[in-house]
Amino acid sequence: MEGLKVSDANLVVYIHPSKAGKVSQSILRELSTLLFKYNEIFDGVVLAYDVTIQNKNAKVLPGIYPCFGVKLKAKMLLFSPKPDMLLEGKVVKLGKESLHVIVLGFSSASIAEEDIREEFRYRIKHGEEVFASTSHKRHVIKVGSMIQFLVKSFDEEILHISGSLIPVNTGSTKWLHKNMEEGSMVDRKKKRKDDRSEMHEHSTELLDDVGFSLKNEGRPKKSKRQRHAEQS
Amino acid sequence: MGVELATDRPGFYEMVDVDVSDSELVYHVRDALKSVSQGDSDHYNQLIAVMHYTGRLAPDEVAMLVTSLKALSGSISYIDIIHHESLLSSIFGMSMWNYGPDVMDALVELIISLAASNGKFVDSCLDMLVRNFMPPKSYLDLLGHPRGLARKHEVLDRVHSALSHIADLVPLAPMRLTPIILQRMPHMFDKEALIVIYVESMLLLESSALGELVGSTMLMALVDRLIDLDVEISWDDIIHEDSGKGIFDMELEDVDDIIDHAEIDGFEHPRGTAGSQILGTNAVADKLDSLMVLICEHLKSCADGERLTKVFETLLQSFWVTVLNAYKSKFSQFVMFYACSLDPEHCGERFAVFLADIFVCRTHPALTRMSAVAYLASYLSRGKFLPLSLIASTLKRLVDWCLEYCHVQNGEEKTINLEAHRVFYSGCQAIMYVLCFRMRSMMDSHRLKSQLLHMPLEPIFCHQLDPLKVCLPSIVEEFLRQAKAAHLFTVSETFLFNNLLESDLSKAFGGMERLDMFFPFDPCLLKKCDRFIRPSFVYWSMVKTTYDDGEDCSSEEDINEYFDGNGKSYMESGITRSLDEHDLDLDEFEYQLNKMSITPRNSLKNGLIFKLENPFRMPARIRPSTSPESL
Numbered sequence: 133m134e135g136l137k138v139s140d141a142n143l144v145v146y147i148h149p150s151k152a153g154k155v156s157q158s159i160l161r162e163l164s165t166l167l168f169k170y171n172e173i174f175d176g177v178v179l180a181y182d183v184t185i186q187n188k189n190a191k192v193l194p195g196i197y198p199c200f201g202v203k204l205k206a207k208m209l210l211f212s213p214k215p216d217m218l219l220e221g222k223v224v225k226l227g228k229e230s231l232h233v234i235v236l237g238f239s240s241a242s243i244a245e246e247d248i249r250e251e252f253r254y255r256i257k258h259g260e261e262v263f264a265s266t267s268h269k270r271h272v273i274k275v276g277s278m279i280q281f282l283v284k285s286f287d288e289e290i291l292h293i294s295g296s297l298i299p300v301n302t303g304s305t306k307w308l309h310k311n312m313e314e315g316s317m318v319d320r321k322k323k324r325k326d327d328r329s330e331m332h333e334h335s336t337e338l339l340d341d342v343g344f345s346l347k348n349e350g351r352p353k354k355s356k357r358q359r360h361a362e363q364s
Numbered sequence: 365m366g367v368e369l370a371t372d373r374p375g376f377y378e379m380v381d382v383d384v385s386d387s388e389l390v391y392h393v394r395d396a397l398k399s400v401s402q403g404d405s406d407h408y409n410q411l412i413a414v415m416h417y418t419g420r421l422a423p424d425e426v427a428m429l430v431t432s433l434k435a436l437s438g439s440i441s442y443i444d445i446i447h448h449e450s451l452l453s454s455i456f457g458m459s460m461w462n463y464g465p466d467v468m469d470a471l472v473e474l475i476i477s478l479a480a481s482n483g484k485f486v487d488s489c490l491d492m493l494v495r496n497f498m499p500p501k502s503y504l505d506l507l508g509h510p511r512g513l514a515r516k517h518e519v520l521d522r523v524h525s526a527l528s529h530i531a532d533l534v535p536l537a538p539m540r541l542t543p544i545i546l547q548r549m550p551h552m553f554d555k556e557a558l559i560v561i562y563v564e565s566m567l568l569l570e571s572s573a574l575g576e577l578v579g580s581t582m583l584m585a586l587v588d589r590l591i592d593l594d595v596e597i598s599w600d601d602i603i604h605e606d607s608g609k610g611i612f613d614m615e616l617e618d619v620d621d622i623i624d625h626a627e628i629d630g631f632e633h634p635r636g637t638a639g640s641q642i643l644g645t646n647a648v649a650d651k652l653d654s655l656m657v658l659i660c661e662h663l664k665s666c667a668d669g670e671r672l673t674k675v676f677e678t679l680l681q682s683f684w685v686t687v688l689n690a691y692k693s694k695f696s697q698f699v700m701f702y703a704c705s706l707d708p709e710h711c712g713e714r715f716a717v718f719l720a721d722i723f724v725c726r727t728h729p730a731l732t733r734m735s736a737v738a739y740l741a742s743y744l745s746r747g748k749f750l751p752l753s754l755i756a757s758t759l760k761r762l763v764d765w766c767l768e769y770c771h772v773q774n775g776e777e778k779t780i781n782l783e784a785h786r787v788f789y790s791g792c793q794a795i796m797y798v799l800c801f802r803m804r805s806m807m808d809s810h811r812l813k814s815q816l817l818h819m820p821l822e823p824i825f826c827h828q829l830d831p832l833k834v835c836l837p838s839i840v841e842e843f844l845r846q847a848k849a850a851h852l853f854t855v856s857e858t859f860l861f862n863n864l865l866e867s868d869l870s871k872a873f874g875g876m877e878r879l880d881m882f883f884p885f886d887p888c889l890l891k892k893c894d895r896f897i898r899p900s901f902v903y904w905s906m907v908k909t910t911y912d913d914g915e916d917c918s919s920e921e922d923i924n925e926y927f928d929g930n931g932k933s934y935m936e937s938g939i940t941r942s943l944d945e946h947d948l949d950l951d952e953f954e955y956q957l958n959k960m961s962i963t964p965r966n967s968l969k970n971g972l973i974f975k976l977e978n979p980f981r982m983p984a985r986i987r988p989s990t991s992p993e994s995l
Contacts, residue, residue, distance in 0.1 A: 168536065224533055225480065229390075229438050232480050240534040242481045244441035256681050291536055292483030 133220045135193070135213040141172060141206045146199040147190075159183065159202060168238060170288040176210030177291060179236070211236065215295055215354060218282045220305055226261045226275050228254045233295065240292035243281060248297045271307045280307045384789075389431060390438035397442040397451075408451065411436075416453040417463065433470035440481045448566060452485075456492040460497040461518045468518065472526045472742050480533040485829065489530065490541050494525050494548050494730040497565040499842050504557045520565060528573055538577040546577070546585055552592050556651045561591075563655055568663045571669070580678040586659060587682040590696040593652040649890060652695060656893040658704050664896075667706040675717060676703055676711045680718060686736055688722075691877065697739065698888050699898055701747070705900035708749040714748070716740065716758050723791065724765050734790040734879045737762070741794035742885035746800035748900045750903045754804055759795060763819050782872040785829055792831035793880065794844040803846045804908045822853040834869040836880055842909075849911035 143163075151158040167176045184207045190200040213235075214217055221233035221241055231243040252263040252273065265271035273279055281295040281302050297303060396407035414432045417425050434456075436443070446453065455475075460468045479489035496519060499507065506512035531537045550559045563586065570579040595983050641752050666672045683700055687693050704712040721735035722728055740762075744755050782789070799806075806812040823831050832840050832992065847853060874880025 140961030168539075219729060229478075230440060230477070230481060235535075238535045240483075240536070241481065244481070246441065256919070288481035290486050290534070292486075292534070294482075 139208050140172040143204045144201040176212030180209040189247045196281050213283045213286045220280050230279040239291045243295045243296045273304050389435045393435040394439045394442045400447045417747045429464050430470045433474050437477045439473045440477050445484050455487050460496050472522050476529050479530045486857045487846050491542050493523050494544050528698050541580050542581050560654050576867040580824050583678045584682045591686050591690050594694050596648045630673050653890040653892045660896040663703050697884050702896050705749045733787050737790050737794045739795040739884050741881045744798045746885040746902045748902050766824045767820050786873040791833040796839050848909040
């Protein structure tokens with residue numbers, strides 16, 4: 133799936149002096165305020181982070197509350213869908229006029245009737261509402277299926293995607309995987325598959341860690357490179 | 365499905381043929397929507413007119429409304445936030461309370477579709493649903509009737525299921541929902557019925573699937589609201605909290621006069637601002653009462669659903685942030701009391717440990733620590749559900765801390781700075797207070813008796829810092845009396861407190877806030893929520909003291925007689941009875957009062973219209989009101 137990227141970031145987190153006894157906890161808390169919000173600087177929605185404290189020394193910011201700035205190096209998992217990207221999501225609601233999908237469990241997407249290609253017709257099969265392909269019998273989209281769709285636009289505030297099923301390489305992922313007939317599709321899919329598997333590894337790894345402790349917290353990094361803070 | 369023309373109201377479907385299919389209707393609506401941007405708003409305006417159908421709707425109007433809403437649901441992608449602003453504001457302005465179930469269903473379907481289709485509509489949709497927590501003002505009176513209640517269930521069921529549907533389709537919706545709910549919360553001076561119905565929805569959300577995400581915020585906001593109301597009930601408007609007993613007494617006399625006037629007038633329009641404030645705070649007390657009842661019922665259902673431990677953590681957090689540091693909260697803390705009573709093993713113990721931790725921790729401000737130990741002392745004394753072992757172990761913690769403190773204080777101090785040692789004095793007073801209530805029971809248990817006898821009480825109380833002289837005399841007196849009877853330790857001096865209403869010394873350590881006279885779990889005076897508290901509450905008259913050998917039977921009888929079937933508060937019944945029998949014999953009455961509470965003598969200001977007991981106020985005599993209704 134496109135739209136996921138891992139970025140390296142140099143951060144400085146300013147901590148209130150009252151939290152001087154529990155620095156890592158307050159760093160995590162501060163960074164967790166970034167989660168699931170679109171961040172302009174990172175150009176994406178922060179999904180997960182992996183943080184290492186660069187330096188035990190922190191600069192004190194003069195002021196009424198002398199907060200001290202801890203320099204960090206972080207790997208951020210970002211979600212930034214751009215128009216014409218292909219995303220995957222699970223169908224949660226299906227109606228004659230629209231299709232509602234949830235991507236990565238947190239971002240909602242909707243595909244309007246006019247953005248679904250002619251190939252798909254709304255039917256009721258065995259009491260269930262589906263979009264069935266008229267050209268390929270087994271190509272069916274129903275509630276619970278994973279589909280691949282094209283991004284039309286992305287609302288950064290509510291993280292809502294407006295999608296489209298017009299292009300040929302969109303539709304039910306199960307069917308698209310199985311269908312290896314078209315050569316160009318195979319190549320593109322293979323490349324996307326590789327990217328996707330890499331992304332999945334990354335994301336699952338990082339998503340696992342985020343819930344618990346910092347991965348490298350406490351363990352000194354082998355290469356100590358001093359980087360200047362790009363970001364405050 | 366065919367559509368019948370509405371002949372009496374010029375409608376949207378005049379242009380349309382009689383037999384129209386649903387999909388054709390949808391295309392019609394889409395055309396109407398599309399044509400707005402091209403300048404032609406006729407059909408569009410007619411559509412808006414349909415949305416504005418009010419009052420009792422005829423069946424064909426209902427049908428028109430339903431089909432229009434359904435058609436709109438089918439044309440979601442054609443709705444533009446800018447061009448169709450008036451249509452959207454009409455839809456969002458609709459109140460589900462005004463319609464029947466058919467319209468409600470269609471409207472809810474439309475709202476859900478709108479929210480799911482475009483991120484821009486989510487906030488407005490959520491806002492519309494939250495506004496529907498409450499009926500229109502005109503509807504409030506109907507809520508008492510069966511028809512109103514039925515409508516309420518219809519609306520709220522749909523609203524809450526709509527919220528959960530939207531949360532399914534837009535996973536981040538709950539995050540947007542929380543600030544909307546807090547913003548729309550009725551002001552504390554709004555009508556009670558409005559506040560109550562909104563809070564009901566908040567609690568419903570807490571126990572719903574969304575509760576995982578929004579529940580804790582709901583609870584904390586509710587506790588904040590409790591404190592807001594609590595703080596409004598105060599004596600400050602009537603009695604000024606100045607130093608000097610004399611002035612205070614006089615002011616209390618004035619209050620009596622005000623009350624007399626109020627009685628004479630039949631409570632209609634008491635003269636003067638103070639009088640109207642008496643009635644004003646009565647309404648606030650009722651609101652607080654209703655909210656506390658709701659929360660207690662909710663806690664009960666949490667306990668039944670085995671969720672209490674988790675909810676309790678939120679409550680505890682809220683208590684710490686809001687209640688503990690609020691200036692002498694009057695009744696809000698009883699929510700904690702009730703929660704603890706529902707689960708003494710976990711919650712009950714957790715609360716005691718939590719308070720003790722705050723007391724012994726040096727990094728908390730002194731006032732917080734004093735407040736915490738005041739809560740702890742009152743809690744340990746009044747909680748019927750608390751195991752004696754917990755009380756004993758907590759007491760031991762307090763004693764150990766005080767002893768440690770004594771050891772640290774060395775050197776001959778000619779004059780003791782009472783304020784500097786105020787945390788210590790509050791700890792000592794807490795120990796004495798708890799022992800006044802629990803000494804007998806502890807002495808009756810073999811194991812705890814030896815534990816108690818081994819506690820280093822003597823070195824603490826006979827220390828140079830002299831807590832016996834500094835702490836509140838009534839408590840010291842009662843404690844020494846019981847200690848003597850139990851042969852706890854020997855005290856060389858006899859402490860005589862000849863009607864000392866309070867010690868100036870105790871006031872010194874209590875400070876401006878008078879935390880020396882803060883007994884937060886003294887009997888709750890709110891009528892309705894009292895029934896939750898009473899079964900687990902220890903009233904002073906129930907307490908067996910160590911010197912109480914022959915009076916056991918009589919006190920038991922007294923209790924049985926004092927507990928009314930009507931659920932009148934104990935104090936009320938007691939006063940009524942004493943009034944009936946003793947015909948306003950003040951001395952006898954005082955004796956009864958003294959038996960009821962360990963709080964400083966003559967401190968109960970009973971007989972006032974809103975039944976407030978302010979033991980932390982300076983004790984003074986107040987003539988009780990003659991008529992039972994006023995109690």
